[in-house]
Amino acid sequence: MMMRMVWQRIGIGFATLIVVSIIVFIATSLLPGDVAQIILGQSATPETLAALRAELGLDQPWYVRYFSWLGDMMTGDLGISKAGGATIASLIGGRVGNTLQMAALVAVISIPISIALGLWAAMHPGTWLDRIVTFGTLATISVPEFFIATVLVLILAVELQLLPSTAYLTGNESFGQLLKALAMPLVTLVIVVSAQMIRMTRAGILNVMSSPYIEMAILKGVPRKRIILRHAFYNAIGPIVNVIALNLAYLVSGVVIVETIFAYPGLAKLMIDGVQTRDLPLVQACAMIFCGTYVVLILLADIGSIVSNPRLRNPK
Amino acid sequence: MTDNVQVNKDKEQAVIDELDSFAELPDAPPKRKFRLSWVGWMSVGVVVFWLLICIIGPSIAPFHEMDMEGDDSFLDAYSGEYGTFVLGTDYLGRDTFSRILYGARNTIGISLAATLLAYLMGITLGILAAVKGGWIDMAISRVNDSILSLPTIMLGLIVIAALGNSIPNLIGIASVIYATSVFRIARALGLDIMVQDFVEAAQTRGEGIWWIIRAEILPNAAMPLATDFGLRLVFVVLFISSMSFLGLGVPPPASDWGAMVRENLQGLTYGSWAAIWPAIAIASFTIAVNLIVDDISAKSGGSLAKKMV
Numbered sequence: 001m002m003m004r005m006v007w008q009r010i011g012i013g014f015a016t017l018i019v020v021s022i023i024v025f026i027a028t029s030l031l032p033g034d035v036a037q038i039i040l041g042q043s044a045t046p047e048t049l050a051a052l053r054a055e056l057g058l059d060q061p062w063y064v065r066y067f068s069w070l071g072d073m074m075t076g077d078l079g080i081s082k083a084g085g086a087t088i089a090s091l092i093g094g095r096v097g098n099t100l101q102m103a104a105l106v107a108v109i110s111i112p113i114s115i116a117l118g119l120w121a122a123m124h125p126g127t128w129l130d131r132i133v134t135f136g137t138l139a140t141i142s143v144p145e146f147f148i149a150t151v152l153v154l155i156l157a158v159e160l161q162l163l164p165s166t167a168y169l170t171g172n173e174s175f176g177q178l179l180k181a182l183a184m185p186l187v188t189l190v191i192v193v194s195a196q197m198i199r200m201t202r203a204g205i206l207n208v209m210s211s212p213y214i215e216m217a218i219l220k221g222v223p224r225k226r227i228i229l230r231h232a233f234y235n236a237i238g239p240i241v242n243v244i245a246l247n248l249a250y251l252v253s254g255v256v257i258v259e260t261i262f263a264y265p266g267l268a269k270l271m272i273d274g275v276q277t278r279d280l281p282l283v284q285a286c287a288m289i290f291c292g293t294y295v296v297l298i299l300l301a302d303i304g305s306i307v308s309n310p311r312l313r314n315p316k
Numbered sequence: 317m318t319d320n321v322q323v324n325k326d327k328e329q330a331v332i333d334e335l336d337s338f339a340e341l342p343d344a345p346p347k348r349k350f351r352l353s354w355v356g357w358m359s360v361g362v363v364v365f366w367l368l369i370c371i372i373g374p375s376i377a378p379f380h381e382m383d384m385e386g387d388d389s390f391l392d393a394y395s396g397e398y399g400t401f402v403l404g405t406d407y408l409g410r411d412t413f414s415r416i417l418y419g420a421r422n423t424i425g426i427s428l429a430a431t432l433l434a435y436l437m438g439i440t441l442g443i444l445a446a447v448k449g450g451w452i453d454m455a456i457s458r459v460n461d462s463i464l465s466l467p468t469i470m471l472g473l474i475v476i477a478a479l480g481n482s483i484p485n486l487i488g489i490a491s492v493i494y495a496t497s498v499f500r501i502a503r504a505l506g507l508d509i510m511v512q513d514f515v516e517a518a519q520t521r522g523e524g525i526w527w528i529i530r531a532e533i534l535p536n537a538a539m540p541l542a543t544d545f546g547l548r549l550v551f552v553v554l555f556i557s558s559m560s561f562l563g564l565g566v567p568p569p570a571s572d573w574g575a576m577v578r579e580n581l582q583g584l585t586y587g588s589w590a591a592i593w594p595a596i597a598i599a600s601f602t603i604a605v606n607l608i609v610d611d612i613s614a615k616s617g618g619s620l621a622k623k624m625v
Contacts, residue, residue, distance in 0.1 A: 023466070143599040150577060150595050253558075283477040287473065
């Protein structure tokens with residue numbers, strides 16, 4: 001029962017990836033005119049256009065082009081960037097590590113903080129500290145990521161002069177220098193991601209708290225702390241794992257903003273530069289990486305909640 | 317002709333009076349009252365303020381949004397000859413206060429237009445899918461789910477990369493992205509209401525499908541959809557201003573709050589607040605809308621809206 005649901009979800013995830021690739025391919029083919037026209041520009045004659053189209057394979061129907069594009073993508077041949085003529089694989093290869101490093105650090109810092117704060121707020125509902133946490137996290141998720149980043153720059157970099165306002169990496173920093181350079185983007189992302197996780201953890205626990213077996217425990221006279229830590233928390237682990245995976249997926253959009261604002265040399269910055277110069281092959285490749293990661297993380301979230309649900313694990 | 321209208325109005329009034337007198341009877345269900353906490357009322361004030369600025373902003377602004385009035389960039393607040401630059405100037409020496417007043421129209425106006433369009437598409441398709449069912453429902457739902465399974469900012473980036481950034485493109489992509497979540501809610505609500513007794517009664521009476529949608533489904537779906545509208549508006553404002561912040565939204569030199577933050581970021585290092593004010597403007601609007609939604613859903617038992625936050 002459980003394995004069947006897991007396999008089903010993996011199947012859906014795979015189908016989603018295919019649809020994503022079709023959307024990315026079609027969206028970038030929406031451009032009025034085609035690559036041949038862009039390359040030749042004003043000097044295009046019908047003959048040279050036709051010749052270049054044949055050379056680039058643009059005279060093929062769209063599905064043929066789609067499959068050859070998908071095939072190239074699978075084998076790691078991501079094409080050549082319009083600007084500069086470097087291969088996209090080499091451009092991306094230099095950036096992926098930086099983005100992954102940042103995402104991993106954010107996850108390591110924000111997950112324990114969020115679970116602790118979420119639990120704590122759920123243990124003291126209605127107190128003024130709980131209200132501060134609830135309002136603070138609501139405010140955080142209501143404002144754009146760049147608002148948080150801007151305010152942090154104002155406070156930490158300009159007023160207190162503690163940290164640099166950009167996260168430019170040269171590649172041969174010591175660990176301390178690296179931490180200092182990464183601090184601003186890290187703090188921003190941790191705040192953005194934690195706010196969501198704290199809210200969802202708190203809601204998840206309060207949700208479990210309204211179930212009959214908790215009521216039973218309360219009636220038995222079990223102390224509140226013990227109820228939450230021994231009864232509610234274990235049953236809320238499933239939803240919380242789900243929340244963590246979902247929020248790592250939300251990191252994708254946070255990363256785009258944060259890398260831009262702090263000039264951090266990551267994958268998202270590369271993609272934004274690509275969008276600004278309308279370097280479509282580069283945008284396609286980056287979009288596939290980001291969307292692929294997103295779909296996989298959502299898939300993990302779903303599988304996590306299936307696996308951690310005891311009713312599905314032990315079918316009657 | 318006019319007499320006829322008057323007579324009709326009188327009749328309507330009579331019906332309303334009659335309904336009101338029914339409401340006084342002890343066994344009538346209590347009227348739903350629109351109660352908000354003081355935080356809720358304050359938030360309503362903030363939202364109304366910004367909506368007003370959208371309309372009258374350009375006419376009360378001391379300068380035009382593109383006038384380079386200040387002789388220097390990043391002037392302090394209350395500088396200028398007579399302290400005319402209330403919030404200082406931006407990186408081109410334009411008055412920040414005036415640009416915020418002008419920018420309200422772009423940021424909130426575009427977001428409202430996109431949200432309304434998203435609702436139009438989402439509700440039409442959602443109710444169509446719920447009422448028709450079968451392969452129409454299947455087809456729309458599958459396409460919808462695949463769009464929904466992508467990060468919104470990625471979709472925006474892909475489309476803007478392909479089509480370039482302009483206000484119509486921005487409204488178009490934002491409305492398509494957010495129509496997907498409206499569709500899901502509208503479809504779920506539609507399916508829920510379709511199986512209610514009063515809809516079955518209408519079907520048995522032989523009412524047409526459009527009559528049922530207009531008279532039975534839409535009025536019953538209105539309240540949950542209205543709460544969701546607020547949430548959706550916040551998401552759209554965040555999306556539009558994030559795109560602008562990335563330099564891919566409203567094209568310059570028009571003023572837009574997201575773009576204003578981006579343009580003036582460098583000024584932060586000189587201690588200029590030119591990037592902070594527009595960010596505060598966005599935050600005040602989105603937090604206020606969210607607080608209203610929170611308040612309403614807390615008062616009404618918190619059904620749909622709470623699940624989606």
